[in-house]
Amino acid sequence: MHSQQVTLRDNLDAVKERIARAAERAGRRAEDITLIAVTKKFPASTLREAFDLGLRQFGENYVQEFEGKFPALQDLIPQGAHFHLIGHLQSNKARKAADMFRTVQTVDSVKLAHRLDSMGAKLDTMIEVKLSEEDSKEGASPSDVPAIADALRNSKNLTLTGLMTMPPWSEDPEQTRPYFRRLADLARRENLVHLSMGMSHDLEAAIEEGATHVRIGTALFGKRRKD
């Protein structure tokens, strides 16, 4: 086993330990929290190493980038790999996204819901919610969530499983905790079970506030290259 994989294995152990401890503190079961390995900007070989260490859920941000890796990874799907789109989806990329991903976590408009449904692929979906006024963030405003949820629930091919959010960046998890709490409240009101929230530096706060899916990149794979 070469050194990169040893590091990944150590990192994975550490992340699992953090998840287990946070779950315990919150009186939850660690098995109820799904670890999604975020592999943006890492090559297909990194996903394969992670797969070999037992990871099955992967998050990718960019349709175009994943298109480049997907041919080298397709054989992992029948073996249980599950690819989540966690970055913004433009309508004109819906076809490609529907072909490669099993879950689209970033549905943020009724229009996109209709467009994805029309592709005919059976997909799990989440609604990405924007809980701050920060301009750069994608996502639906909370007041639009009921209409998007209706569109997804009335669709032919899409299953709505929950909500996803990406709070404004802060080093301090206590700054993001209120966003996690708001997403959990919103999900309760919409009778949605899954909550995709929490990243490398704030997964504990997210789990304490009810996250069912944490999206972890840096803590597993190290720093990403800059664009």
Ligand SMILES: *Cc1c(COP(=O)(O)O)cnc(C)c1O
């Ligand atoms: C990059 C990214 C992550 C992972 O962030 P880390 O801090 O590297 O764990 C999670 N979710 C989304 C939407 C991302 O873009």
